Amino acid sequence: MTVVDTGVLAGVTGASAGTALAVMLVAFAVGTAKGLHRIVDVAWGIAFAAVAVVAWSLAAGHGDDARRTVVALATVLWGLRLAAHIARRGRGHGEDPRYARMLARARGNPTLYALRTVYLLQGGLVWLVSLPVQVGVLLPEPLGPTAFVGLAVWATGLSFEALGDRQLARFKADPANRGRVMDRGLWSWTRHPNYFGDFLVWWGLYLTACATWQPALLTLVSPLVMSGLLIWGSGKRLLEAHMADRPGYAAYRARTSGFFPRPPRRTTPAPTRS
Template sequence: MNPTQQLSWIWLLAAALMVLGWLWQRSRRNAGIVDVLWATGLAGAALLLALTGTGAPAARLLVGVLATAWALRLALHLWARVRSEPEDGRYRALREHWQGSQLKFFGFFQFQALLVLLFSLPLLAVAAHPDPAAWQLGLAIAIWLVSVAGESLADAQLARFRADPGNRGRTCRSGLWRYSRHPNYFFEWLHWCAYAVAAIGAPLSWLGWLGPVVMYLFLRYVSGIPFTEQQALRSRGDDYREYQRTTPMLFPWFPKS
């Protein structure tokens, strides 16, 4: 299967998945399902590329195992939140801004299908690598392990903090959240660096760098940090403003006194 065919199938499957997600949110008024399906779509894309890629078996195995495992972990973590909590404040604000327009929500869900396609490109580059070096694979695996461990730890620390009713209206400042306002986003960004390393020397190696570059731009300026912090300011006010003043935004570092 050539790259055009691979990407066409990924887009078609992601678009169909997002139609089902749009119908689900329409009946339950919870658009958070879109995040679950984005991660699920990437897991499916990774498996498809691993099975149909033209690269070395080791390169395809890396995509099939690491990318799929990362995406499924994220999807299950997000699903646990979506099914047990009210709609995320970011999506409630979006619903109010759009006055509940289902046509706009449909377009939003289909845009996420295009993002699945976009973030499949680094995986495509790795799965087409004819001969990755041992050091590349080793370094990619090391980055992946650190990123998944860090993101899992950040998610667990935040979940534990939010589970305590006494913390309602307060900002988590424990563990990794002491050194970054968004450690989960940082490790999600770091995860994409693994594929940039694994794609070095591949015919489409430049696609490998799309992962960390585009993910940073989205997290920093589009759909990640801006929406999350706007909602945090609405719900936590001055406590979060103080957190902004003392704690690095994305890349972990020591907080200001």
């Protein structure tokens, strides 16, 4: 049976919440000064990495060293890669249309509205989604078969996400593709290889972090919440609403999976009139 010192666990979870809040408050200050709240998307990955480092540090001497280090390192690698990618992608661009529309609907002070509905909300989600990391660093059990399966799932997700991002960046860099819908490589198998990669990363981390049924049950909410965000929340749903009117997107949507990868459907061309 897994035995975790509840006092240490409270300290780790409390410090993790404070860390996520601190990262988001710094991002809020920078985003407000620049007038670009899209910076919160960069802070999202940084906050996960920072929480993992803090949890790893506070858990020293209280859990299996290998599990503690593997869980934290996997989270840091994913978070920093994502933050760097989003920072490069957004360089030189204006506000993200999602945040522009959100703030246009704000009642009262739009800056305070952004703080509540963008930064503080995402800080809370970072803390909730990263619960497997916060608990996993404290577990005394050595890495076992479930953890190794989890690492394989995590590695698959990270690779899938990174490859999809690279393919999209190359596509956009070609002036001949301006205005066209990316439908090549992984993007021909799923409309959202980056979100599907995130999905695998967090289910993989969940499996890696949880040694027995007690922590698994305690932290199951975390990958479920991340899955909900990616599929029905601020990920796939909002992006597809933004892309809906782009020429060629309806045909792309008809032949390509919305989330889980599969070979593209063959579409029958419309009959021509003689």
